[in-house]
Structures are given as C-alpha cells and as structure tokens.
Amino acid sequence: MNHPVQAAKFLEDKSNAKWHDETLWFVRDKRDLSSKSIPEWEKLRELASGIKDNVLSNLDSYLVEFEKNAIKNGIKIHWAKDAEEHNQIVLSILKEKDCKAIVKSKSILTEECHLNPYLEENGVEVVDTDLGERIVQFLNQPPSHIVLPAIHLKKEHISEIFHEKLQTEKGNNDPYYLTQAARKHLREKFLAAKMAITGVNFGVAETGEFVVCTNEGNADMGVHLADTHIACMGIEKLIPKREHLGVFLRLLARSATGQSITNYNSHFRSPSEGKEIHIILLDNGRTKQLGREKFRNSLKCIRCGACMNTCPIYRRSGGYSYGSVVPGPIGSILSPGIDLKKHSTLPFASTLCGSCSDVCPVKINIHEQLYEWRQEITKAQSSINAKSIAMKIANGIFSTPFAYKISGQIMRGSLKILPESVTYSNLNTWGKERDLPELPKQSFKDWYKNKGNE
Amino acid sequence: MNSREQILSDIRILKIDNSELPTIPQFEYEADIIESFKTSIKTNKGEIISEEALMDLLESGEFVNVYSASEPYSKYSNCSLPEDPHELKNLDLAIIEGYFGVGENGAIWLDDSKLGHRVLPFITEHLVIVVDKKTIVPNMHEAYERIGQAHSGFGVFIAGPSKTADIEQSLVIGAHGAKSLRVLLI
Numbered sequence: 304m305n306h307p308v309q310a311a312k313f314l315e316d317k318s319n320a321k322w323h324d325e326t327l328w329f330v331r332d333k334r335d336l337s338s339k340s341i342p343e344w345e346k347l348r349e350l351a352s353g354i355k356d357n358v359l360s361n362l363d364s365y366l367v368e369f370e371k372n373a374i375k376n377g378i379k380i381h382w383a384k385d386a387e388e389h390n391q392i393v394l395s396i397l398k399e400k401d402c403k404a405i406v407k408s409k410s411i412l413t414e415e416c417h418l419n420p421y422l423e424e425n426g427v428e429v430v431d432t433d434l435g436e437r438i439v440q441f442l443n444q445p446p447s448h449i450v451l452p453a454i455h456l457k458k459e460h461i462s463e464i465f466h467e468k469l470q471t472e473k474g475n476n477d478p479y480y481l482t483q484a485a486r487k488h489l490r491e492k493f494l495a496a497k498m499a500i501t502g503v504n505f506g507v508a509e510t511g512e513f514v515v516c517t518n519e520g521n522a523d524m525g526v527h528l529a530d531t532h533i534a535c536m537g538i539e540k541l542i543p544k545r546e547h548l549g550v551f552l553r554l555l556a557r558s559a560t561g562q563s564i565t566n567y568n569s570h571f572r573s574p575s576e577g578k579e580i581h582i583i584l585l586d587n588g589r590t591k592q593l594g595r596e597k598f599r600n601s602l603k604c605i606r607c608g609a610c611m612n613t614c615p616i617y618r619r620s621g622g623y624s625y626g627s628v629v630p631g632p633i634g635s636i637l638s639p640g641i642d643l644k645k646h647s648t649l650p651f652a653s654t655l656c657g658s659c660s661d662v663c664p665v666k667i668n669i670h671e672q673l674y675e676w677r678q679e680i681t682k683a684q685s686s687i688n689a690k691s692i693a694m695k696i697a698n699g700i701f702s703t704p705f706a707y708k709i710s711g712q713i714m715r716g717s718l719k720i721l722p723e724s725v726t727y728s729n730l731n732t733w734g735k736e737r738d739l740p741e742l743p744k745q746s747f748k749d750w751y752k753n754k755g756n757e
Numbered sequence: 758m759n760s761r762e763q764i765l766s767d768i769r770i771l772k773i774d775n776s777e778l779p780t781i782p783q784f785e786y787e788a789d790i791i792e793s794f795k796t797s798i799k800t801n802k803g804e805i806i807s808e809e810a811l812m813d814l815l816e817s818g819e820f821v822n823v824y825s826a827s828e829p830y831s832k833y834s835n836c837s838l839p840e841d842p843h844e845l846k847n848l849d850l851a852i853i854e855g856y857f858g859v860g861e862n863g864a865i866w867l868d869d870s871k872l873g874h875r876v877l878p879f880i881t882e883h884l885v886i887v888v889d890k891k892t893i894v895p896n897m898h899e900a901y902e903r904i905g906q907a908h909s910g911f912g913v914f915i916a917g918p919s920k921t922a923d924i925e926q927s928l929v930i931g932a933h934g935a936k937s938l939r940v941l942l943i
Contacts, residue, residue, distance in 0.1 A: 326926050341861075343784045353779035360776040363768040376910075382761040434932055435923035451923065458925045478927040489933060494843055520879045520919040520934025527876035528843060538764065543778060545904070549897040550781060552914075553861075563797060563862035564897075566917040567879075567934065573910040575875060586760075590767035599773075 304626030306648040307732075313621040323455065324618040330451075331612040333561025334662065340563075341553070350550050352666035355603035358541055359593060365508040365541045366584065372511025376573040379581045386416035389585050393418060393500070393533060394425055396581055400531055402427075402498045406489075408515070408522035409433040410502030411449050411606060412535045412585060415628045418500075430492045432521040434485050441468050447622030449629060450559050450608035455621050489521070499525035503536035503582075504605070505551055509544045512572040513582065516555065516565040523569055531579045534571070538584050539593075539602040551605060554664035558607040592640045597675045601636045603665040610659035610669055616652050625649060632659035636672040643683060650676035711746050718742055786895040790860035791942070794893050797863030801917030802930050803938035811885065811941055820883065825852035826873055827887050842874040851881035851935075855915075857892035858940075859900045864914035865940070866904065875911050879919075884935035886915065890942050 314320050338344045358365055370380045383389035397405065405422070407413065407429055419429045419440075431440040435452035439445065441464045446452030453461070458476045465471040471484045501522045506513045513534055515522045526532040542551065556562040574580040592602055611617045611631030622630040627638040627646055635649035650673045653659075659669040684691075700706045718726060719742065727734040745753070758766070795805050806814075815823070815833045824845075825834045830852045839845065853872065855865035865886050867878065878884050894900050904912070919934030930936060 329926070346782075346784075350779050350781060353776070356776035357778040360773045363765050366765065366768075382759070382764055384760040384763055388760060432933065433923070434921045438923065451926070453923050454926070456925075458927075461924055478924040479929050481924055482921060482929040482932060486931065486933060490846070493933070494846055518919070519921050519932035521932070523876065523879045523913070524933045527874070527879065545906075546781060546898070546901045549901045553897050560922075563800070564859075564864050564914065564916050566801060566915065566920060568864065568914040568916075570912040571910075572908070572912070575910065584764070586764045586767070590764060590771075593768065593773070594771050 306624050306652040309624035310620035313624050327612045327618045334558055334609055337557040337561040347550055347554055348664055348666050351554055351664055354542060354547050355665050359602055366538060368508040369506055369511055369541055376511050381583045383583055383585045385587050389416045389583055390418050390421040392583050397427060404428040405498045405500055406430050406432050406492055406496040406525040407500040408525055409436055410535055412502050412537055414445060432489050432525055448611060449606050493524045493528050496529045498531045499529040500533045503534050503540050506536055506541045507545050508541055512570050514570050516568050518566045520567050523567060533581045535583050538586055538589050555605055555607055558609040558664040588641050598640060598672055600667050603667055604633050605665055607664055609662040613658045613662050615654055632669045636669060639676050647680050715742050781898055790893050790895045791890055793860040794858050794863055798940050801863050802920060803917045803940055806939040806941050820850040822848050823850045824848055827852045827854045838873045842876045845880045848881045850883045851877050852885045853878060855886045855888045857894060857903055858888045860893055861896045862916055864916040866914055868909035868912035878915060879934040881935050883937045885939045887941045
C-alpha cells in the first residue's frame, strides 16, 4: 500500500474530497466547543494519560486481576495470542452452540482480525449492526474511519445500495427514511440472533466488568436478545478501577463527536440467568508494541478518532488511502509496528504539525512517534532509492565549497533553459502541484560581494 | 505454554518500571446542576416532561402497548413483563425509574434491579425515565462515587434517544433503540 498513490486517487473527485475535509473539520470544531466547556479538560487528559501509563507498566497483574474477577462474575475468559487464534475461539463457541448467524456491533478489533471473512468462509452469516458499518458491509468495504465508518460515502450512493439490498424507493436519499429502513431490517436480525459480538471500550480490573459505548443502541439490542455474548477485547483496554471510568467517559465522546457522553454506556458484569458472556483477550502484536519504549504509549489509545478529524492529511486523503484497519495519525504509528514493510509510507503521511497530539485525550505524542518511525523506516530501507542518492550527492556538494559554487551556477543557468518535462519529471515529487521559485540571477555570495563594491 | 501464559510472560519479561496511579481530585462546579441536567437532556435530543404532560400522553391512547416498571404509573401498564424478552418487540412505551442523573451530560443510571429485562429500554419504541431531582450529581466522578461498589450484573447510563449520523453526518433520531427519551423530573 502506498499512501501518496492512494491519496491521489481520493483527490480525483474534487467535490467529494472537499466535502470530506470540511465535514471532518466540523466534527473537530464540535470537539473543541465541547472540551472547552469543561475547565478541567487538560487535567482530565493528564489523568487519563497517567492512568494508562500505570496500566501499561503493570499490564500483567491487571490482566490477572481482571480475569479473576470476571470469572467470579460468571464470565468465561479466553486468551488469544494472534488474530487466527481469536477467530478460531469465536468459531468454536459458535460451533458449540450450533449457531450459524451472528449480529455484531462496531468492533475495530474484529476488523483487525478479519473476523467477518473468516466466519463467512466457515458458513456463518455475519451482520454488522452499526448503521455505518452495515452500509460498508453491503459494499464489501472496510470502515474508512473508526468512529464514522461510512464518512467517505454520499447519501445518493447509500440510497442506491439500500434500494438494491433493502428494496427502498429508488432515488429517495432522505437520511431519515434510509435510517428507518435499516432499523426495520436490523430489528429482524436482532430478534433472530442467538449470538452477538461486541467490542469493548474499557475493561475494569477491579470489578471484572467491561463497558461498551454506542449512540445507536445496537450493541445492547444485539446482546440482550441473544443467548451468548462474545466481547472481543485488546489487552490494552484495561483500566484499574471503576472510578477511572469517570475520567474516560468524560473524555471519550467529547473527543470523538463533541457530545458530552454517548447516549448508551453499558456496563456488563455478569450474564443474565441462563445466558453466557465470553471475553476474548487478544494480544496480536500488542505485547511487541509494549516492548518498544518509543512507541509504547500508542497503546493508550481509546479509539476516539479525534486525531483523524483534525489531521490535514487524513481529511484530504480519506481513510482508505492508509490501507490499515486504524487509519489516520494513530493508525500510522500503530500499523508499522505490525508490518513495517507494508505500512512504510504511513509515517510520512503527516505534516508533523502536531495537531493530533494536541487533541489526543490520552496525550499520546503521536507526531513525535511519526517522526521516530520515519527514522526506523529510513534505517530499514537499506536499498538504494532516489532520495538516498540525492542525499549522498547533496552531502558531497555541501561539504565542498568549490562544488557548491559551481553547482549553484549550473543550476541557475540550466533550470532556465531545461524544458518543463525535465524539471517537473517524476523524479521530482516536490514538483507535483508546486512551482519552483523564480531563480535569482546571482548567488547570495556574489550579491554580497558586489554590494560591497558599490 | 498456552496463550495465557505466553502473553503474561511476554509482558513480564519487559520489566517495565511502575508508573504511579494518579489520584482523581475533587473538581469544582458552579452551575445549577438541575438546570444543567435539563439542558444536557435537550442537547442529547431528549425531552424534559412535566407530570401533567406525561398523564396527557398516557391517556391520549397514542401508545398501544405500555409497560411501566415505575410503581406510580403501573396502572397505565396494559402488558406485563413477559418471560421471553423477544415478546417486548411490539412495546410502544416503557416507563422506568432511574437511580440518579448526571448534571454535566444528562446521563441516567439504570441497572438490573430497575429493568426486569435488560433489553427493555432499548427495544421499546419510546422511553420515559423518572428521575428524582434530589439524586442529580454534578459530574461523572460523583456518579461513580454514587454507584460505589454496588454489584449489578448490568448497568447502563442512558443519556438520550437512539441516534445516528452515519449518513452524511445528518442527525437522525431513532436508529435501533428507543425513538424518543422523555425524562420526568420529580
């Protein structure tokens, strides 16, 4: 995956790209308004960051405590070292219950594990129940944003998909009408489902409970009607105590959409009588990231999406240009840890302006980590490329005064006469969308010398 | 080594220095918390309703199937809590008592003991929650202090009706859960 190439594709549809940029900026604005309504906002960010530091420095003991308490509450705990094992566990629970269909609420972790295709290959029908996720599922696409999965689509497009899949009126693009059609369609799925899957926003070590936040209520519709609830959770989602939920729930929705809280915040501690709750604790590279001191605190992320909404690159390149389950600035520091080669262009998809770090509710130094990854990637790319050759030549020129003087004269002369096809050739990526500055007649040194003679 | 042992040992081997757990200070608040609760509910697209308005609504016959888990309104119930929660699928209105409300965001805490079936506040077409004014706390920190170590299998903060903005960021009320939330402050 090559970010600049994909971003160029996204920018081909200029009006859509403009809409995407402006809409996400609007969400960022709402976040600002909402955060500024709380005088202690900065203190809350510090607390959240400090709590997560404590979690990451004692993750083993919190995991054991969480497990012990959850088991006491009648929850079944599973451990998965990677995506494959995670998926196998889900399938084994489905097989044990002789279940062929599941309803799923938004879970980035199951996207990370590619659970849907795995289950489908094994003859299980998977229904994503978050409206945005259902829309992209109809299109066989992944979400393009972790909070706003269908932000890359226009209502006309959604109307066409719904006409085909849900037999809505052709050409009726009204969001209310389309949402009601989805409500009706998904109610049938909820009522029929025996098993429901959710992600987890926070797991509390002290109580063994976990919290799931939605605005649509889809997670709750799914799990309370089903007999079995499987909660898929990354091991970094833990927090030590229940009281810490107060800090995180104040930050999460305000950072994500500018709401003061999501409309449904469900705390699952033990199953209803006759029902089952399973939790799958997933590693999948998280312990590796924990071991990378420079990148460790990327694991503090609570998946609010604020860094995406504010990022000048994300807004102008779209979620798909990243080719990673979590796109945007945070995805660009998480994904290279999973596959450095595949995601080598992502840390460069940034202006390093630092806005992502400024809005991050858990104070991850995202832009600094992007810079660190660039260095790791440059080190890892030992093969000769245009940039490294150019740098070597530049090094020679700048370290020899004579070469510097001569090459300056040559450039000032030749750039004027060389045809544009040469000066703006593909080798000069900086020349894309940019004009070279007008060339001075003489160098600064010559000008200074002459000035002294005047 | 099984995956549990593997994951735990992969973490332990890192020997990360302990970072102290910070203490949450008491945050001050000035605003009238009942007023901010009302404003929050409205911002969340809920509605604050008077007792008279609720009575009118109940007597209007607009809601065919009504279930009240709140004693003072149980005479308006025309269905009882079924054994199987799926049978709630045609419920038009549920009335539930909340434990307490939160001023800063309009969230109302409900748990197993108030719900009967956990799906009740989600599956009903419309929802009324009765909240005692005296129970309102200013913020989420005091909310969790108030819940304390109470043990319930399921608990939920509900702050508004079901909503979505997944189509072009246009706000639509009534995605999968209750299409409206009315809050009666007593």
